[in-house]
Amino acid sequence: MYDLPDYKEKNDEVIKQFINDNPFAFISGCDKDNKPIATQIPVFIEEENGKKILRGHIMKNxxxxxxxxxNPNVLVVFTGHHTYVSATWYSNPHMAxxxxxxxxxxxxLIKFLDDEALxxxxxxxxxxxxxxxxQSSTYFDNVDEAFKQKLMKLIVAFEIEVTSLEHVFKLSQxxxxxSYKNIKAKLTEQGGDxxxxACEMEKRTQELFPDSKNQK
Structure with missing residues (x-):
């Protein structure tokens, strides 16, 4: 991951909210033969006793x-929306x-849990x-008991105590x-991602350019 100061978020709550908004994460590690393995599953973050804990479940075996x-060492990657930015939108377009x-x-480090935690x-x-x-029919407590028991035999709960939390919010800072103003305008015209x-960039406009006007 790029570790560049321009692309860092100062507010920890913004990072936590990003994780909450994008829970379908990639969880990866290395097997006994040092080959990489990865899967994508919903993961939720909670804080306990000053520690950040990720919890979720995967299929057994x-x-x-x-x-x-x-190997309990894992990397969990949360990703959000992304988009191409053309250098033709810069004040100096002769760039990459x-x-x-x-x-x-x-x-x-991942740790597997018992059925109560599951x-x-x-x-x-x-x-x-x-x-x-x-009241939803798919809320766990409303699901047929026989089906729940069958399902729970196939999956296992886990928790990950986070030892390192890094991020990159690369938003043309x-x-x-x-250039920043023009990039926002071009991306807004595109719609979608x-x-x-562009909306994420707008949130940061005043902080980046406090003396500028009419940045919208």
Whole structure:
């Protein structure tokens, strides 16, 4: 991950919210033969006793489950919207084009949990994705008991104590005010991911260019 000061977020709550908004993360590690393995699953962050903990569940006895049993060191990658940025939008267009994106990397040690913890995680997962509607038919407590018991035999809960949390929110912070304004305008015109990245850039306009006016 690039470790450049221009692309760092000063507010820890913004980083935490980014993780909450993008829970479908890549979790990766290395197996007994030092071959990389990765899977993508929903993961939730919580804080306990001053520590950041990631929790989720995976299928039992798969290659990634066996890998993490052998080697508990994991990397969890949370990614968000991203978009191409053309150098033709800069005040000086004779430069390299680039890509704007937001990403958080969490390193830590994975530990597998018991069935009681699995029930708690499944409750949180279904509640989160059902919009906190406990009346939903897919909320864990409302699912048929026989089906729940069958499901729970196939999956296992885990938690990861985060030992390192790094991020890159690359949003053209290193560009001059004129370029920044033009990039926002071009991305907004695109709609989709471009417009979303432009909104993230707009949130940071005043902090980056406090003496500039009409940056919108």
């Amino acid at each position: 798969t290659d990634h489950h066996l890998t993490f049993l052998h 084009s680039t890509w704007n994106y937001m990403s958080v990397h969490a390193k830590g 029930i708690d995680i499944l409750r949180k997962t279904t509640l989160h994705f059902e919009g906190y509607n406990k 290193d560009r001059d005010a004129e 471009g417009e979303i990245i």
